[in-house]
Amino acid sequence: MKKFCAMVFYLIFMYLNIYAEQPIILKKQGSFFIGGKSIKIEGKYDSKKWGRPQGQTRHGDHAYVFFQIPEKSRRYPVVFLHGASQSGKSWETTPDGRDGFQNIFLRHGYSTYILDRPRCGRAGLCLYSAKVGVANVDQLCFDIFRFGLWPNYYKNVQFPTDENSLKQFFCQTTPNIGGYDKKLIADTVSKLFDKVGEGILITHSQGCESGWYTAINNRKVRAIIAIEPASGFVFPEGECPGTIISSSGFLRTSSIAKSEFVKLTRIPIIMYYGDNIPDHPTDLQGQDNWYQRLKMARLWARTINKYGGNAKVIHLPEVGIYGNTHFMFMDKNNKQIADLIFKFLKEYSLDK
Amino acid sequence: MKKFCAMVFYLIFMYLNIYAEQPIILKKQGSFFIGGKSIKIEGKYDSKKWGRPQGQTRHGDHAYVFFQIPEKSRRYPVVFLHGASQSGKSWETTPDGRDGFQNIFLRHGYSTYILDRPRCGRAGLCLYSAKVGVANVDQLCFDIFRFGLWPNYYKNVQFPTDENSLKQFFCQTTPNIGGYDKKLIADTVSKLFDKVGEGILITHSQGCESGWYTAINNRKVRAIIAIEPASGFVFPEGECPGTIISSSGFLRTSSIAKSEFVKLTRIPIIMYYGDNIPDHPTDLQGQDNWYQRLKMARLWARTINKYGGNAKVIHLPEVGIYGNTHFMFMDKNNKQIADLIFKFLKEYSLDK
Numbered sequence: 001m002k003k004f005c006a007m008v009f010y011l012i013f014m015y016l017n018i019y020a021e022q023p024i025i026l027k028k029q030g031s032f033f034i035g036g037k038s039i040k041i042e043g044k045y046d047s048k049k050w051g052r053p054q055g056q057t058r059h060g061d062h063a064y065v066f067f068q069i070p071e072k073s074r075r076y077p078v079v080f081l082h083g084a085s086q087s088g089k090s091w092e093t094t095p096d097g098r099d100g101f102q103n104i105f106l107r108h109g110y111s112t113y114i115l116d117r118p119r120c121g122r123a124g125l126c127l128y129s130a131k132v133g134v135a136n137v138d139q140l141c142f143d144i145f146r147f148g149l150w151p152n153y154y155k156n157v158q159f160p161t162d163e164n165s166l167k168q169f170f171c172q173t174t175p176n177i178g179g180y181d182k183k184l185i186a187d188t189v190s191k192l193f194d195k196v197g198e199g200i201l202i203t204h205s206q207g208c209e210s211g212w213y214t215a216i217n218n219r220k221v222r223a224i225i226a227i228e229p230a231s232g233f234v235f236p237e238g239e240c241p242g243t244i245i246s247s248s249g250f251l252r253t254s255s256i257a258k259s260e261f262v263k264l265t266r267i268p269i270i271m272y273y274g275d276n277i278p279d280h281p282t283d284l285q286g287q288d289n290w291y292q293r294l295k296m297a298r299l300w301a302r303t304i305n306k307y308g309g310n311a312k313v314i315h316l317p318e319v320g321i322y323g324n325t326h327f328m329f330m331d332k333n334n335k336q337i338a339d340l341i342f343k344f345l346k347e348y349s350l351d352k
Numbered sequence: 353m354k355k356f357c358a359m360v361f362y363l364i365f366m367y368l369n370i371y372a373e374q375p376i377i378l379k380k381q382g383s384f385f386i387g388g389k390s391i392k393i394e395g396k397y398d399s400k401k402w403g404r405p406q407g408q409t410r411h412g413d414h415a416y417v418f419f420q421i422p423e424k425s426r427r428y429p430v431v432f433l434h435g436a437s438q439s440g441k442s443w444e445t446t447p448d449g450r451d452g453f454q455n456i457f458l459r460h461g462y463s464t465y466i467l468d469r470p471r472c473g474r475a476g477l478c479l480y481s482a483k484v485g486v487a488n489v490d491q492l493c494f495d496i497f498r499f500g501l502w503p504n505y506y507k508n509v510q511f512p513t514d515e516n517s518l519k520q521f522f523c524q525t526t527p528n529i530g531g532y533d534k535k536l537i538a539d540t541v542s543k544l545f546d547k548v549g550e551g552i553l554i555t556h557s558q559g560c561e562s563g564w565y566t567a568i569n570n571r572k573v574r575a576i577i578a579i580e581p582a583s584g585f586v587f588p589e590g591e592c593p594g595t596i597i598s599s600s601g602f603l604r605t606s607s608i609a610k611s612e613f614v615k616l617t618r619i620p621i622i623m624y625y626g627d628n629i630p631d632h633p634t635d636l637q638g639q640d641n642w643y644q645r646l647k648m649a650r651l652w653a654r655t656i657n658k659y660g661g662n663a664k665v666i667h668l669p670e671v672g673i674y675g676n677t678h679f680m681f682m683d684k685n686n687k688q689i690a691d692l693i694f695k696f697l698k699e700y701s702l703d704k
Contacts, residue, residue, distance in 0.1 A: 021379075021380070023377050023378055023379055023423050024377075024378045024381060025375050025376075025377050025378075026375055026376045026377075026378065027373075027375055028373070029376060029455065030444060030445035030449070030451075030452075030455070031441060031444040031445050032445060032449070032520060033519075033520055033523035033524070036519075036523055038490075038519075038522070039488075041488045045491040045492075045502055047495050047501050047502060047636055047637070047638060048635050048636060048637065050492070050637040051492070053488035053489075055491065056488040056489060056490055056491045056492065057488065057490040057491065057522075058486055058487060058488045058489070058490060059490065059519070059522040059523050059525075060486075062523045064441065064523075066444070071375050087473075087474045088474070089383060089416065089474050092382060092383040092418070093382035093383050093384060097382070097384070099382075100382075103381065103382070116474070121439075121473055121474045121476065121526075122439045122440070122441050122468070122473045122474060122526055123523070123526070124473065124476065124484075124526035124527050124529070125523065125525055125526060125527065126484070126486075127486065128486060129483065129484060129485045129486050130483075130484045131481065131482075131483055131484075132476075132478070132481060132482045132483075132484055132529050132530075133481045134410055134412075134478075134479065134480060134481050135410060136391075136393045136405035136408040136409065136410045137405075137408060137410070138390075138408055138409040138410060138411065139397040139407065139408045139409065140397075140402070140403070140408065143399050149399050150397055150399060167385075167388075167390075167411070168384060168385055170390070170409075170411040171385035171388055171411050171414045171416075171475070171477065172385070173411075173477055174473075174474055174475065174476035174477060175476045175477065175529060177476075177484050177527060177529070178484075283400050284399055284400060285399070285400065285402040286399060
């Protein structure tokens with residue numbers, strides 16, 4: 001009887017211990033800017049003549065980086081690059097208040113470097129003036145990020161379906177201030193790798209395009225995990241596939257010299273796509289662009305592998321994971337998604 | 353001899369222990385949006401008709417909040433509200449890579465809630481369209497933030513004078529996307545206090561104005577620490593002082609009903625101003641506006657205290673602290689500035 005009681009107490013203790021949230025212990029945290037340029041106006045600055053541009057400079061086109069290093073950190077840090085009209089917030093707390101990838105990766109021992117890419121969020125200074133218009137696109141976003149078909153969520157959707165979460169998600173958009181420039185972003189992320197050393201790059205959506213160029217630029221990128229690459233797959237010259245038929249318009253690809261392209265074969269690349277993507281063209285444009293993109297991702301992986309590379313596309317429903325959206329790192333099963341990534345990193349010994 | 357050796361080893365151990373940076377242990381960290389509104393366009397959204405605004409909504413005018421709660425936290429959290437053309441980055445790592453107020457306050461046991469105010473940084477969505485122009489004002493900033501008179505630093509300046517720090521600082525500017533709206537900001541910060549409960553408000557520069565209105569709105573603000581309030585001192589109706597003579601233009605004050613104004617007498621308010629502020633008008637406009645502002649702050653404190661309040665202006669050189677800039681929380685002696693604040697909080701038993 002005594003032994004039995006002891007065992008019950010032990011099991012209760014273990015249960016509480018596992019489910020109590022552990023503190024996050026940081027050796028270091030902070031932020032800095034990386035990259036960027038400045039422009040100087042001709043003339044001489046005069047401290048007594050307020051408001052004249054002469055002789056003054058302006059800065060812009062840098063990225064903002066927030067980093068956290070856990071007390072016991074793994075060897076390779078993870079750099080997170082968000083998608084269009086987002087910021088580093090993408091990777092933080094989920095709209096319903098759970099740990100996002102920032103905390104999940106920290107708890108798993110990875111140092112995190114989270115960017116606001118140039119002309120965005122806390123790195124909002126563009127070298128040129130910009131117009132920030134209003135965009136009435138909340139419902140379109142609901143559709144194209146595959147939460148459902150407005151106003152109905154998909155039955156199996158993994159995005160939290162309460163009203164407040166959706167509001168938090170809509171607020172998360174933050175405008176691009178100045179044009180999108182894939183090369184500028186890639187150069188900036190490459191500079192970040194020069195600063196932090198070899199590491200892992202996790203990209204999302206539009207950010208994936210700059211991710212490919214970053215890995216081409218810089219050998220310090222040891223692996224790319226690309227979450228739902230949208231447009232911007234880069235092919236060797238002369239090998240761009242034709243347009244994939246779709247109701248949602250042209251899917252842009254770009255091309256580079258083969259000698260550059262093959263640099264993508266140096267590292268493992270994995271791409272994840274979520275659920276509710278049709279396997280044929282449809283007039284529901286929120287779904288249809290994903291039909292295009294998933295198909296293009298597969299063509300692209302095949303091209304990389306043809307040159308000896310190691311690129312994989314994981315369409316989650318095919319591995320038995322259902323209901324994921326374009327923002328799978330915020331979805332209710334985001335820990336499950338992170339676990340897939342942890343396994344991938346372990347497979348390539350990038351988890352040391 | 354043995355005893356002596358043991359003592360020496362003990363002292364070396366203690367020395368290393370004190371000067372090794374301690375880890376930051378967080379019970380919790382995350383981010384969310386607070387406040388904000390949405391606008392809906394008339395009509396019906398159609399999932400098959402891409403790009404039409406009909407029936408769609410847009411969100412905007414919320415603030416972004418990043419929070420960290422140390423494992424052993426004091427009772428009152430600290431809310432940080434930045435100044436014009438800045439973001440929450442103001443309070444993070446200094447331009448030369450030292451702990452900013454974010455880490456200093458965490459290490460001292462305070463929970464921190466750091467805002468990007470509405471229409472700024474990661475909370476960039478304004479409900480209306482905006483033009484973001486370029487501003488060639490780096491040298492003007494150097495002057496008005498009192499780093500020196502461009503291109504020379506003040507001899508005693510506490511801002512780090514290496515080239516990279518200045519570059520990091522210039523990058524830290526991030527545009528206001530849409531007009532500055534003191535009441536919108538105050539309402540939003542007030543909602544944050546409703547969410548987190550009683551706490552301490554630290555404001556900077558332009559942010560100080562919204563700080564006054566936040567405390568008028570919301571009793572949960574238990575103290576205000578205002579770092580170099582710029583314009584926007586609020587007086588009781590009929591008691592606005594005349595313009596203070598200056599070469600740098602009009603210093604705006606505003607007025608409210610006396611019944612509202614006296615709500616500012618409920619809490620301790622402390623204002624800090626740094627060094628290199630002249631005590632008479634000058635044609636060096638970077639200095640002169642501070643002559644105005646410091647003088648106005650004193651008039652304002654006197655008005656609060658006349659109604660039974662408790663407002664203090666600390667001009668740092670008068671307490672023997674020299675060389676501080678408008679960004680004293682990043683200056684080389686920022687720990688000394690934080691210590692002043694910790695003492696102030698202790699004095700009013702807000703450090704429990």
